[in-house]
Amino acid sequence: MKSDYLWDGSGEPDDTVAGLEKQLRPLKWTPGPLREGRRTVMASERAPWRLVIAATALIATATVGTLVYLGQTAAQTSWRLSGEDGSPSYLRRGQLVKTQPATKVTLFSEQTGRVILDGDTRLRVGGEERFGLEQGTMHALIWAPPAKFLVETPTVKAVDLGCEYTLTVAKDGSGFLTVEMGWVAFEARGLESFIPAGAACTTSRRRGPDTPHFLDARPDFVAAVGQFDRRHDIAALHRAVSEARSRDALTLWHLLRRTEGTERALVCDRLAQLVRLPDVASRDALLRGDAAALEGAWDALQLGDMKWWREWKRRWR
């Protein structure tokens, strides 16, 4: 029925409505980043502001398939984008770097690190040590001190803890991270995930950071943890716990903070089987969510260089 097409797009298309949709769809809102630092100039101030934008707007280094949009005249950063002719363009705060499909672009900062953007990626330069990945994939190798370099995505804030990693943001805002070296921390809505080298973590708009897992974990284990994250499926939690290897203690530790009551007891008991927990991390204390016990259990994971841990703010304390 034609009236259904107008209502929800189902049924036989109404030619007029379909034609109007096609004509008007280019006007549809496309979400850009919310720019806190930029206050739009109103009314009579608008014309000069527009002229500034028009005049300075598009630094198109099209030869490398990259467009850099200037939001406003702003402070230059140490990040540079090299053109094909070798001439560097220094990025400014607030700029949007947008790569064309099938193109890779390298951003480099002597004091912070190197970031390679895959094709079809949109990256906002928030500042010297703050980027916003709106869509696409970035490969980062960061040499700034741990916890200085941040990447904000639509779902989480990724804090570099001295490392190399690959972060992807899909069109729906969900994210996927793999860490090649060091650590990355995800933060959102009071939840944290700590992802070491060899591990991965997904993110979603609804949940924020999911539970991380090692890339060599059994597929059944990864699937069960994912199911628990998505649906809080208790049967899946049981499967994950029974499938867990010693190395999956990382995942179990994170599950401690995502469960309570009998579910937490289930996770806690399995963790105690896989890892030698210190006295401070007693069963009772872990079930209470005691901060010192959680830290003791974390230390027992023995996951290599953890110097950044001393600096970390540990939201559960």
Place this chain on the structure above:
Amino acid sequence: MRVTVESEQRAEEAALVQAARSGDRVAFGALYTQYGGVIHAVLISRVSFGDAEDLVQEVFLRAMERLPDLKDVQAFPAWLFSIARRMATDYARQRRTTCAVDHIASTRPRPDGEAFAVLRQIQSLPETYRDTLILRLVEGMTGPEIAQRTGLTCDSVRVNLCRGTKLLREKLEGGLK
């Protein structure tokens, strides 16, 4: 079941608003993404398309500043719409002293002139129909989605869509004659 899904969505949204009110910027970002299209629709039914893009930002920045004052998280959509409508009215009043700008610098491809011509016809419709039609035809939302986002009943949305489309059709046919 649909009722359960809707109540879950409302609960999730209330949690987002609550988190955003406590200063969680990621939660606020999620609200911005969820409601940006609706606010854009409210704005382009009242101000020029080029100005609406910037005003969406202004509306959310103002909402972010004032969110701690919002008493009832369930009232977030209505509260946000009222900010958008007020800002659009203020903006239109201020802009009477300046020239019209639909042709602005933008980071996306410019829609063609026909799209703006149709938009102007929609803008000339009674207010009741404008927002609903723009949400359906520009933002691509379905009737049930419009009802869910705006808080209107499904029946009201259906009526607005049918009557609005009829009026728009008449205007467009009249314009062609």
